[in-house]
Amino acid sequence: MKKTDTSNYQHFLKVVDCQQACPAHTPVPEYIRLIAERRYTDAYLINWESNVFPGVLGRVCDRPCEPACRRGRVEDTPVAICRLKRVAADNKEDITPFLPKIPRKKNGKRIALIGAGPASMTVARDLLPLGYDVVMFERDAKAGGMMRSQIPAFRLPETVLDEELNYIINMGLECHFGEEITSLDKLLQANFDAIFVGTGAPSGRWLKIPGHDQLASESTNPQIDTGINWLAKVSFEHLKYDDENLAPKKVVVLGGGNTAMDCCRTAKRLGADEVTVLVRSSFEAMKASPWEKEDATAEGISILPNYNPLEYKIENGKLVAVLFEQVESVYDKVGNRSLKTTGETLLVECDQVLVAVGQDTVFDWIERDIGVKFNQWDSPKVNSKSLQSSLPNVFFGGDAAFGPKNIITAVANGHQAAISMDLFCQNADPIEDRSDTSFNLVSQKMGIHEWTYQSGIDHQERNIVPHISWDEAVKTLTTEVELGFDEKLALEEASRCLNCDVHTIFTESTCIECSACEDVCPMDCINFVEEENDDDQMVKQFRVPDLNSEQSLLVSAPLKTGHIMVKDEDVCLHCGLCAERCPTGAWDMKKLMLNNINATIK
Amino acid sequence: MSFIKSKFRHPRLPVNDLGLTYRDYEGALSTLCAGCGHDSITSAIVQSCHELSIEPSNVAKLSGIGCSSKAPNYFLNKAHGFNSVHGRMPSVATGANLANQELLYLAMSGDGDSASIGFGQFAHVVRRQLNMVYMVANNGVYGLTKGQLAATADKGVKNKAGDLSLFTDIDLCVMALQLGASFVARSFSGDKQQLVPLLKAAMSHKGFAFIDIISPCVTFNNHAGSTRSYDYVHDHVTTGAVADFVPIKTEITSSGESGECGDVCLHDGSIMRIQKLMPEYDSTNASQAIMDIEKNKQEGKILTGLFYLEPTANDFHEINNTNDTPLNKLNQDTLCPGNRVLTGINDSFR
Numbered sequence: 001m002k003k004t005d006t007s008n009y010q011h012f013l014k015v016v017d018c019q020q021a022c023p024a025h026t027p028v029p030e031y032i033r034l035i036a037e038r039r040y041t042d043a044y045l046i047n048w049e050s051n052v053f054p055g056v057l058g059r060v061c062d063r064p065c066e067p068a069c070r071r072g073r074v075e076d077t078p079v080a081i082c083r084l085k086r087v088a089a090d091n092k093e094d095i096t097p098f099l100p101k102i103p104r105k106k107n108g109k110r111i112a113l114i115g116a117g118p119a120s121m122t123v124a125r126d127l128l129p130l131g132y133d134v135v136m137f138e139r140d141a142k143a144g145g146m147m148r149s150q151i152p153a154f155r156l157p158e159t160v161l162d163e164e165l166n167y168i169i170n171m172g173l174e175c176h177f178g179e180e181i182t183s184l185d186k187l188l189q190a191n192f193d194a195i196f197v198g199t200g201a202p203s204g205r206w207l208k209i210p211g212h213d214q215l216a217s218e219s220t221n222p223q224i225d226t227g228i229n230w231l232a233k234v235s236f237e238h239l240k241y242d243d244e245n246l247a248p249k250k251v252v253v254l255g256g257g258n259t260a261m262d263c264c265r266t267a268k269r270l271g272a273d274e275v276t277v278l279v280r281s282s283f284e285a286m287k288a289s290p291w292e293k294e295d296a297t298a299e300g301i302s303i304l305p306n307y308n309p310l311e312y313k314i315e316n317g318k319l320v321a322v323l324f325e326q327v328e329s330v331y332d333k334v335g336n337r338s339l340k341t342t343g344e345t346l347l348v349e350c351d352q353v354l355v356a357v358g359q360d361t362v363f364d365w366i367e368r369d370i371g372v373k374f375n376q377w378d379s380p381k382v383n384s385k386s387l388q389s390s391l392p393n394v395f396f397g398g399d400a401a402f403g404p405k406n407i408i409t410a411v412a413n414g415h416q417a418a419i420s421m422d423l424f425c426q427n428a429d430p431i432e433d434r435s436d437t438s439f440n441l442v443s444q445k446m447g448i449h450e451w452t453y454q455s456g457i458d459h460q461e462r463n464i465v466p467h468i469s470w471d472e473a474v475k476t477l478t479t480e481v482e483l484g485f486d487e488k489l490a491l492e493e494a495s496r497c498l499n500c501d502v503h504t505i506f507t508e509s510t511c512i513e514c515s516a517c518e519d520v521c522p523m524d525c526i527n528f529v530e531e532e533n534d535d536d537q538m539v540k541q542f543r544v545p546d547l548n549s550e551q552s553l554l555v556s557a558p559l560k561t562g563h564i565m566v567k568d569e570d571v572c573l574h575c576g577l578c579a580e581r582c583p584t585g586a587w588d589m590k591k592l593m594l595n596n597i598n599a600t601i602k
Numbered sequence: 603m604s605f606i607k608s609k610f611r612h613p614r615l616p617v618n619d620l621g622l623t624y625r626d627y628e629g630a631l632s633t634l635c636a637g638c639g640h641d642s643i644t645s646a647i648v649q650s651c652h653e654l655s656i657e658p659s660n661v662a663k664l665s666g667i668g669c670s671s672k673a674p675n676y677f678l679n680k681a682h683g684f685n686s687v688h689g690r691m692p693s694v695a696t697g698a699n700l701a702n703q704e705l706l707y708l709a710m711s712g713d714g715d716s717a718s719i720g721f722g723q724f725a726h727v728v729r730r731q732l733n734m735v736y737m738v739a740n741n742g743v744y745g746l747t748k749g750q751l752a753a754t755a756d757k758g759v760k761n762k763a764g765d766l767s768l769f770t771d772i773d774l775c776v777m778a779l780q781l782g783a784s785f786v787a788r789s790f791s792g793d794k795q796q797l798v799p800l801l802k803a804a805m806s807h808k809g810f811a812f813i814d815i816i817s818p819c820v821t822f823n824n825h826a827g828s829t830r831s832y833d834y835v836h837d838h839v840t841t842g843a844v845a846d847f848v849p850i851k852t853e854i855t856s857s858g859e860s861g862e863c864g865d866v867c868l869h870d871g872s873i874m875r876i877q878k879l880m881p882e883y884d885s886t887n888a889s890q891a892i893m894d895i896e897k898n899k900q901e902g903k904i905l906t907g908l909f910y911l912e913p914t915a916n917d918f919h920e921i922n923n924t925n926d927t928p929l930n931k932l933n934q935d936t937l938c939p940g941n942r943v944l945t946g947i948n949d950s951f952r
């Protein structure tokens with residue numbers, strides 16, 4: 001086995017599963033420890049630095065960190081990382097004194113941002129403190145992009161969104177609201193040093209089944225709409241129901257993603273009696289986050305999986321029902337899904353259908369002869385490291401770059417693009433001259449049995465976030481459903497964190513091979529094994545040879561007897577017992593400190 | 603602060619025939635010094651009992667006084683136990699064994715407990731052939747009283763304070779061989795690959811099994827110049843044969859290196875498979891074993907491994923022709939037959 005390369009941070013970052021899984025590499029254990037110390041402002045600022053919108057993401061993040069959380073592997077459920085982020089946002093004090101100072105003397109470079117969604121706003125946040133003049137163009141009347149138009153207020157209150165957007169706008173961002181860029185060529189003439197395209201994926205996909213052309217031909221027919229369009233109308237109050245203009249009573253939502261969940265819950269709040277979500281996949285395979293499905297179901301919405309829409313039924317020019325066939329999902333050897341009809345059909349009566357089956361980018365405003373190259377799927381060719389397009393001064397990020405993903409990915413893209421644009425504007429190469437972060441490993445030892453962090457680990461169940469009653473919830477459009485953790489629950493939940501960023505660091509030269517660490521490790525992570533040519537044979541010597549292939553091993557250089565130490569990082573509790581038991585200090589618990597986290601986004 | 607060991611365990615930990623993982627054989631978290639060899643012995647005992655699927659409640663742990671004698675608290679917390687007076691564990695073990703011969707007796711002692719204050723007790727329990735596993739955690743010093751030289755310290759070595767060992771050392775394995783133990787071995791706490799099969803064989807052996815385990819004292823006897831330090835033992839350890847324990851249920855397959863291999867069938871049907879490394883090695887010859895030990899010592903080497911095994915020896919109960927049913931399973935009428943029987947016995951002496 002090859003000795004693990006500990007000269008760079010890659011091995012250590014991978015061990016911090018949550019941080020590694022977060023596209024923006026937010027230092028999760030660090031901020032959870034601060035919450036445990038009730039230092040909410042500090043916890044918020046650590047978040048703000050990495051993910052720019054802690055209050056927003058503490059509510060509506062896709063939470064890639066949680067399935068990655070080590071507690072999910074050693075116990076059952078992961079730490080409620082997302083909701084702890086909200087705790088920091090809810091309990092912080094005024095953070096404005098701690099925000100970066102904006103230089104009065106500008107550096108003379110001008111940046112244009114197209115769109116004011118999470119990606120663009122992140123670029124602005126990163127470049128304004130460096131002295132850039134940043135000009136933002138947004139077709140809507142307010143900033144936020146999909147965070148405002150596609151996420152209903154009962155999940156994300158407007159005040160939270162406004163607060164976090166204003167931190168950036170108040171840094172001196174020049175905002176042009178209601179200004180849609182219709183020609184990139186024209187903007188290129190406008191003397192900007194670099195342009196960032198963060199226009200998202202603003203076009204909802206239609207289902208071209210029989211009846212669609214007739215219904216959708218009238219562009220204002222309120223009986224049919226795409227999910228994201230309709231949510232935007234509700235959000236900007238373009239759509240209002242009253243006694244004269246009655247809300248639809250029976251609504252069918254097509255699709256199984258988070259947009260479908262937002263649509264059905266919004267329709268219910270607008271006054272629909274019967275809301276049905278029909279999706280082609282199985283319930284388990286739906287794209288919506290599990291907790292979104294749970295909340296929708298709790299609000300009395302029926303979700304019918306395995307139904308494929310066949311036809312919109314129209315009578316006298318009005319939509320009256322949607323016809324479905326029942327299907328089965330059949331997976332082939334490589335996991336591709338195909339649908340097999342069972343022969344059964346289902347007619348669902350409705351007076352409105354919302355189509356939430358996907359969304360696309362729109363680039364009809366980018367002229368094809370100005371140097372921005374597109375690939376076969378009509379997406380811009382973008383370098384995945386620098387996010388630079390084939391036109392060197394044009395950068396892409398968020399959904400506009402790689403198709404619909406999520407907010408935290410857009411934020412990560414924003415950081416990446418900001419680094420590239422800064423390098424580009426300083427006449428450096430966004431890839432060649434890109435610097436990586438430096439890092440430190442800092443010992444957390446305070447005494448023989450004392451560490452700077454809570455090292456004792458015990459079983460603790462995940463805390464459930466309190467919410468208002470489901471009956472109340474469906475009555476108003478803007479009342480937030482979740483109440484968030486109170487302090488008691490927050491501190492309990494914070495104490496579930498395993499502090500994976502405090503690493504077990506091994507020093508070969510001081511090890512006397514007494515096996516004390518191997519014996520005391522509660523999770524059988526540490527092995528002292530004879531070196532063999534065949535790695536598989538070596539694994540057979542491990543205390544638990546059944547390895548998790550997604551997790552790494554920490555392999556030492558040969559020790560005095562020729563044996564090597566191999567630590568399986570998979571289920572290490574970071575409890576520090578190895579270091580407490582080591583008579584010579586060959587083990588120590590050291591915290592990983594990355595000096596420039598944004599540079600680690602690759 | 604963490605004086606507790608987490609109850610979490612590896613989700614893919616193997617279970618034995620009783621459905622238990624090795625964690626079910628643990629005891630309290632050790633309070634011995636970090637890196638103490640005794641903790642490795644504890645871990646080897648836990649592993650052995652788990653792999654042999656021994657019911658923890660069928661074990662009695664016995665010890666005297668000393669760091670070694672604290673160790674039983676750190677394994678098998680569901681077993682019976684008796685922490686006795688200094689050097690008097692063999693008497694307590696004899697009494698317990700007389701009352702209930704069905705338990706597995708695991709005794710843990712140290713060089714002070716067995717080679718100094720309890721030397722006489724040690725000699726007699728060997729002679730008695732009590733069916734038990736007698737382990738000595740041998741570190742050459744009195745760790746609990748700050749590192750004075752023990753009777754097992756090699757002549758001429760210095761302790762941490764600089765005191766010279768003036769007297770000839772006592773080799774407990776040689777003593778056990780001379781006094782007729784039917785299982786004698788020496789091992790090193792830092793070599794579980796050797797120690798675990800020896801422990802498993804000792805637990806399966808019927809009769810007196812003695813294992814002297816060199817167990818470095820990290821605090822008082824791990825310095826340069828010590829002959830019981832981790833480095834010294836790693837460098838000077840040698841073995842006459844590699845012994846592997848084959849449990850009773852395992853199908854016996856012939857090993858590739860024929861001729862060098864000898865199988866010894868233990869009392870319960872399991873097999874001790876011995877692979878010779880030294881030509882003169884012979885596990886059936888006690889006087890040869892003594893000669894081998896002394897010869898290696900003169901060469902500055904520490905001989906380890908299984909020295910002697912007599913699987914068919916009679917144990918204390920057989921020698922004394924005691925009752926087959928343990929005393930604790932006899933009802934009161936049988937145990938205490940009353941005045942009439944007593945009178946009969948007394949009359950027989952008149």
